[in-house]
Every structure is written in C-alpha cells, then in structure tokens.
Amino acid sequence: MAELRHIPVMLGEAVEGLAVHAGGRYLDGTFGRGGHARAVLSRLGPEGRLLLMDRDPAAIAAARAEFAGDPRVAIRHANFAELAEWDETAPGLDGILLDLGVSSPQLDEAARGFSFMADAPLDMRMDTSRGESAADFLAHADEREIADVLWTFGEERFSRKIARAIVARREESPIARTGELAALIERVVGRREPGKHPATRSFQALRIRVNRELDALRQGLDAALSRLKPDGRLSVISFHSLEDRAVKLFIRDHSGRVQGSRRGPPVAAAPARLAAVGKAQFPSDEELAANPRARSAVLRVARKLPDGEAA
Structure with missing residues (x-):
C-alpha cells in the first residue's frame, strides 16, 4: 500500500x-507520520x-x-499517557509536543474504521x-451507556x-461495519445539517470512548508536568472543544491563580507551576486553504515555571 499522506x-x-x-531533550508524544518530529530534529x-x-503500531x-x-x-510504542513511565524521560524534558485526535492516515485507511466515508469494519482503535x-x-453496552457516550463525547442531541x-438493530444482528452504523444514524436523524453527515458526532463520540482519549489526555498532561524541566515547554494541538x-x-489550574466563583468564597491557589505562553492560536487562512482538516485546530503553549517564579 502506498504511504498515506499526512x-x-x-x-x-x-x-x-x-x-x-540544539542540545535539548524533547518528546513528540503523537508521532503520527513525523511531520512535527522532523521539524524538531532539524533544530x-x-x-x-x-x-x-x-x-498506533503503524x-x-x-x-x-x-x-x-x-x-x-x-x-517507544505506547500511549503518551505513559510518558513518565519511560526511562528516557527520567532526566527531564525541555519540551513536549502533543498533536491530539485522529491522524490523516488513520482516517484515510478505510480498514481502520474511523470514517463513515467508506464501508469497513467498525474498529476505531488507535x-x-x-x-x-x-x-x-x-x-455489549446498554442503551443508556451508548446514549451517554454519544451525548458526552459527541454532543449529539439525538x-x-x-x-x-x-x-x-443488534437484536437482529451485530452492527459490525461503518456503513451499517452510518446508514442507521442517517435513518434515525435525517440530514439536518447542510454539508455535515448526520453520523459525524456519533463517530467522534465512539472514537473518543474506544480510545479513552480524554482519560489519556488528563493522564498525559499530569505526566508531562512531572517530566518537564524548569522553563520546559508544553505545546498541545487539539481538535474539538x-x-x-x-x-x-x-x-489555568497550575498557574497559581486563586480559583472560585461569585457564589462561593475563593479557593486557595496551589503554587504556580505553569504559565501560558501567549493566547490560543489557530490555523492561518493559508493553512486552511491548503489543509481543510486543520479547520478545528487550536494550539496552546505553556512554560513550566522554576520554583518560586510567579506565573
């Protein structure tokens, strides 16, 4: 098979x-096909x-x-949630890059089951x-659990x-293919959003659930903070809210700010450990024209603070 473009x-x-x-130690926790890694290595x-x-073994x-x-x-073949368990990270890291979500090769290889654009086994495992x-x-999931996944991870109102x-449907036979599931969802909810397949939200939700993506993200962020050196950078690209x-x-929670709300007393802040570097960044118009899949990307960068430095 020809290498899928990413x-x-x-x-x-x-x-x-x-x-x-030039002499730093960096980790790319989501190699994909190496675009970011090559750029880091060149420096x-x-x-x-x-x-x-x-x-992903591929x-x-x-x-x-x-x-x-x-x-x-x-x-190392592993989830970035486990980065602190890798001995190579024990000396500390000057930077960590995480490019979240599903990669273009995963989407484009029909057999992986991430997309409803082609009929394939309903897999979705990274x-x-x-x-x-x-x-x-x-x-095996009951009706309530399936509904909760679709709502929580896909914000699917149906x-x-x-x-x-x-x-x-599964009482007749198991739903084993992407085409079956996409057709079922379309029959249930119809074509309600112009330009958007009705199965989009459900497929996203199932992918997040199958891969435990939000759990991995929370664990990975904690691990990253533990392994970053003072002044080390964390650079994270996300693709949904x-x-x-x-x-x-x-x-924010590691910035040392006092937390609270108008309805209650302020909560004492933990010592500052991170500071945001600038504001959230978004793809340029030029990048969106060249790569429409970048349209939902958001980049956030943070710096680990040396002990005693205020955010």
Whole structure:
C-alpha cells in the first residue's frame, strides 16, 4: 500500500512554541507520520535528544523505518499517557509536543474504521494491538451507556434515539461495519445539517470512548508536568472543544491563580507551576486553504515555571 499522506497541522507554530535549542531533550508524544518530529530534529545538534511515542503500531513502524538509525532518536510504542513511565524521560524534558485526535492516515485507511466515508469494519482503535473495538462496545453496552457516550463525547442531541435504534438493530444482528452504523444514524436523524453527515458526532463520540482519549489526555498532561524541566515547554494541538477545554483548564489550574466563583468564597491557589505562553492560536487562512482538516485546530503553549517564579 502506498504511504498515506499526512500534513502536519500548525507545524511552524507548534514547533516554535517548544523554543527548541540544539542540545535539548524533547518528546513528540503523537508521532503520527513525523511531520512535527522532523521539524524538531532539524533544530537539534549532535547532543540533542528526540523521544518519539505513538499508540498506533503503524505510526511506530513508520518512525522506526525513518529514524531508527539516528543516535539522537529513541522510539517507544505506547500511549503518551505513559510518558513518565519511560526511562528516557527520567532526566527531564525541555519540551513536549502533543498533536491530539485522529491522524490523516488513520482516517484515510478505510480498514481502520474511523470514517463513515467508506464501508469497513467498525474498529476505531488507535492501538490495533489491544482493547475493544467500536463494534465490540456497541455489542455489549446498554442503551443508556451508548446514549451517554454519544451525548458526552459527541454532543449529539439525538443520542437517545440513536442508542435506542442501535440496541433494536443488534437484536437482529451485530452492527459490525461503518456503513451499517452510518446508514442507521442517517435513518434515525435525517440530514439536518447542510454539508455535515448526520453520523459525524456519533463517530467522534465512539472514537473518543474506544480510545479513552480524554482519560489519556488528563493522564498525559499530569505526566508531562512531572517530566518537564524548569522553563520546559508544553505545546498541545487539539481538535474539538472537549480536548481544548481540558488543556486550557490544566494550564489555568497550575498557574497559581486563586480559583472560585461569585457564589462561593475563593479557593486557595496551589503554587504556580505553569504559565501560558501567549493566547490560543489557530490555523492561518493559508493553512486552511491548503489543509481543510486543520479547520478545528487550536494550539496552546505553556512554560513550566522554576520554583518560586510567579506565573
């Protein structure tokens, strides 16, 4: 099979956010097909170190094929949530890059089951070596759990109707293919949003649930903070509001600001450990014209504060 094309999103902005220096130690926790990693590596000297992680075996195979011979590079097949468990991160990191969500190769390879644009097995696992597929989940989850997933992770307002239809349909036979699920959802809710397939929100929700993406993000952010050196940078690209909110709140909650609301007393702030670097960034018009898949991207950058420095 020909290598599927992947255009790295917000490449310049994300790498600039890391403030790479030639002798630094950096981790790309979502290698994908290496666009961001190549840009970081191009800025490293002989003493620099680049650590590459991905939960997708195909991405790790691509990383090994390209970088295994470079003594500056180390590669690990794992979820970035586990980055603090890798001995290579123990000396501390000068920068960590996370490019969240599903990659273009995952979307474009029909057999992975991420897209409703082609009929394929209903898989959706980023790590195909472990865990249950979307088809497995839909085969055993009860109606309420399915509805909760579609609403919580997809903000699908017809979640209950879709869940009811899925449970009724599987009494006849399991839903095993993307085409079956997409057609069922379209029958239930119709074409209500011009230019948007009615299964879009449900497919996103199932993918997030199958891959435990928000849990991995929360764990990964905690691990990143524990491994960043003072003045180290965290650069995170997210693609939907649930991810971006988690990143935004993580930076805020570690900024040392007093938390509270108008309805209650202020809550004492924890010591400041992070400071936002600038505001949220978005793709340029030029990038959107060249790569429409970047349209929902948001980049946030933070710096780990040395002990005693205020945010």
